[in-house]
Amino acid sequence: MKQCTLAFIGGGNMARSLIGGLITNGFAADNIHVADSSNETLQTLTNLYPVRTFTDNTAAIADAEVVILAVKPQQLQAVTRQLSANWSKDKLLISIAAGIRLDDISRWLGQEQAAIVRAMPNTPSLVQAGATALCANDHVETEQHELAESILRAVGLALWVKHEQQMDAVTALSGSGPAYLFLVMEAMQTAGMELGLPEETARLLALETAFGASKMALESDESACVLRQRVTSPGGTTERALDEFEKGDLRGLFSKALTAAASRADELATQLGQDHE
Numbered sequence: 001m002k003q004c005t006l007a008f009i010g011g012g013n014m015a016r017s018l019i020g021g022l023i024t025n026g027f028a029a030d031n032i033h034v035a036d037s038s039n040e041t042l043q044t045l046t047n048l049y050p051v052r053t054f055t056d057n058t059a060a061i062a063d064a065e066v067v068i069l070a071v072k073p074q075q076l077q078a079v080t081r082q083l084s085a086n087w088s089k090d091k092l093l094i095s096i097a098a099g100i101r102l103d104d105i106s107r108w109l110g111q112e113q114a115a116i117v118r119a120m121p122n123t124p125s126l127v128q129a130g131a132t133a134l135c136a137n138d139h140v141e142t143e144q145h146e147l148a149e150s151i152l153r154a155v156g157l158a159l160w161v162k163h164e165q166q167m168d169a170v171t172a173l174s175g176s177g178p179a180y181l182f183l184v185m186e187a188m189q190t191a192g193m194e195l196g197l198p199e200e201t202a203r204l205l206a207l208e209t210a211f212g213a214s215k216m217a218l219e220s221d222e223s224a225c226v227l228r229q230r231v232t233s234p235g236g237t238t239e240r241a242l243d244e245f246e247k248g249d250l251r252g253l254f255s256k257a258l259t260a261a262a263s264r265a266d267e268l269a270t271q272l273g274q275d276h277e
């Protein structure tokens with residue numbers, strides 16, 4: 001894949017997933033700078049990957065073409081302001097923080113013309129099965145669009161949304177989504193154990209079923225709805241189970257859950273978008 005110097009500010013869970021995926025895909029570890037305020041986090045990272053680590057955020061971005069902000073939304077303002085003095089307009093900034101808006105980042109950076117992309121990846125990026133949506137401000141050049149996309153494509157699906165507002169829906173669907181599916185896997189494993197299966201048997205059957213269903217849906221021309229119907233024999237076992245899900249309003253629950261997540265992203269943007277110098 002195309003090489004560049006890539007600096008991560010924040011080397012936590014999501015940065016680790018992206019870094020692992022990028023290196024597995026042939027991105028040179030040497031070209032990856034990671035700054036974190038926690039020495040322990042940096043140590044954990046260097047035990048895994050031969051990246052270059054920094055405790056000084058400014059030093060980490062010095063010769064970077066792309067800077068990925070991977071700190072919590074609550075830290076984003078302080079970190080961006082700290083980088084502003086050493087920002088040059090040829091750099092591309094990618095923020096993966098939930099909620100925080102392009103205009104706020106640009107104002108904190110103190111550069112109206114700064115090229116900024118918002119990306120919402122997810123943790124399966126670690127195994128090159130991530131799903132990321134991106135949106136850019138008007139100052140991102142064509143080449144920078146391609147660079148941002150190629151970085152995220154290296155770890156899975158990468159697609160652009162037209163309107164920044166849609167990033168809250170993306171965060172609710174695919175950013176947080178792995179957690180919902182892990183919960184489903186946990187619940188299926190537990191239910192299998194309650195029905196008498198040994199723990200490891202229930203775990204493997206639950207995980208492989210989730211993997212198989214997802215792979216099949218991705219490779220099929222049919223909708224998930226049609227594939228579900230093919231499993232469901234009239235008067236059979238699946239029908240009984242699905243009746244229980246419908247009675248418990250599983251669809252309504254998903255709708256409520258994703259709406260709550262999207263509202264939280266908007267709430268974070270409003271709360272944390274206020275300036276504090």
Ligand SMILES: NC(=O)C1=CN([C@@H]2O[C@H](COP(=O)(O)OP(=O)(O)OC[C@H]3O[C@@H](n4cnc5c(N)ncnc54)[C@H](O)[C@@H]3O)[C@@H](O)[C@H]2O)C=CC1
Binds near residue numbers: 013041075097
């Ligand atoms: N975890 C996930 O599944 C996803 C997370 N995100 C976004 O990614 C961002 C990071 O999330 P996580 O990796 O889960 O959090 P995390 O807490 O695991 O990582 C954040 C890291 O930032 C470091 N940090 C804090 N203040 C710093 C500073 N001033 N300078 C340098 N480093 C500093 C912390 O020590 C920590 O290692 C968040 O904004 C989140 O919204 C986006 C998509 C998915």
Ligand SMILES: O=C(O)[C@@H]1CCC=N1
Binds near residue numbers: 098171175176
């Ligand atoms: O829970 C969060 O806020 C982050 C954003 C998407 C996934 N994790």
